[in-house]
Amino acid sequence: MIAAILAGGRSSRFGEEKLLYRVDGKPLITHTIERLVKAENIEEVVVITFKEKEHEFKKLGLKILIDKFKIGPIGGVYTALVELGDVFIAAGDMPNINPEFVDYIIKKFHRSRPMVCVPLWPNGYLEPLHAAYSEEFLPVLENQIKKREYMLGKAIKNARTCYIQIESLPLEWRESLFNINTKRDLKKFKGASRE
Numbered sequence: 001m002i003a004a005i006l007a008g009g010r011s012s013r014f015g016e017e018k019l020l021y022r023v024d025g026k027p028l029i030t031h032t033i034e035r036l037v038k039a040e041n042i043e044e045v046v047v048i049t050f051k052e053k054e055h056e057f058k059k060l061g062l063k064i065l066i067d068k069f070k071i072g073p074i075g076g077v078y079t080a081l082v083e084l085g086d087v088f089i090a091a092g093d094m095p096n097i098n099p100e101f102v103d104y105i106i107k108k109f110h111r112s113r114p115m116v117c118v119p120l121w122p123n124g125y126l127e128p129l130h131a132a133y134s135e136e137f138l139p140v141l142e143n144q145i146k147k148r149e150y151m152l153g154k155a156i157k158n159a160r161t162c163y164i165q166i167e168s169l170p171l172e173w174r175e176s177l178f179n180i181n182t183k184r185d186l187k188k189f190k191g192a193s194r195e
């Protein structure tokens with residue numbers, strides 16, 4: 001399966017493009033990519049961003065796809081499904097992404113053939129930027145985008161979805177879902193990477 005990394009955000013909480021911010025000598029997104037490519041079920045990683053950011057992300061040496069909308073992650077997922085078919089979606093700001101957990105999600109996706117296979121927290125919160133998607137999900141997305149409803153979670157809840165209960169997974173896999181929003185979050189990442 002191809003993995004598509006979403007890289008079209010505004011990084012407003014971070015204050016500058018967080019995915020290109022250098023941590024331990026390399027851009028944050030490179031940490032995510034290096035871990036993602038270790039997943040056995042990932043054959044290629046592509047980056048989905050906006051035209052104006054294409055130049056910067058091209059330096060990573062990966063295929064770049066231009067987001068068809070500017071409406072948030074739902075537009076990035078739509079673009080990935082149209083261009084790539086079935087896909088694993090990851091946020092670029094998840095530097096602890098765990099290749100074993102990614103493989104687990106993809107295997108579950110292939111076994112049960114849902115539209116989406118997504119981690120779910122006990123409080124109902126989803127992790128849609130760490131999930132496997134089928135192109136069969138496209139009509140659901142189109143329908144919602146047409147109505148200008150841009151909540152990805154809402155589309156997932158209207159789909160044939162396989163939920164992965166996070167509380168029943170190995171504790172160390174939860175780190176995979178950690179993401180960087182602010183500069184303070186960087187301290188947590190650096191702390192983890194020194195262990």
Ligand SMILES: Nc1nc2c(ncn2[C@@H]2O[C@H](COP(=O)(O)OP(=O)(O)OP(=O)(O)O)[C@@H](O)[C@H]2O)c(=O)[nH]1
Binds near residue numbers: 011019069075092181
């Ligand atoms: N392709 C694409 N990626 C997006 C879009 N919006 C967010 N992302 C990416 O999705 C991931 C999670 O984004 P967030 O941290 O929730 O949002 P953000 O806009 O980057 O940051 P804030 O402005 O602080 O909310 C990041 O890797 C973003 O680059 C979008 O419209 N298109």
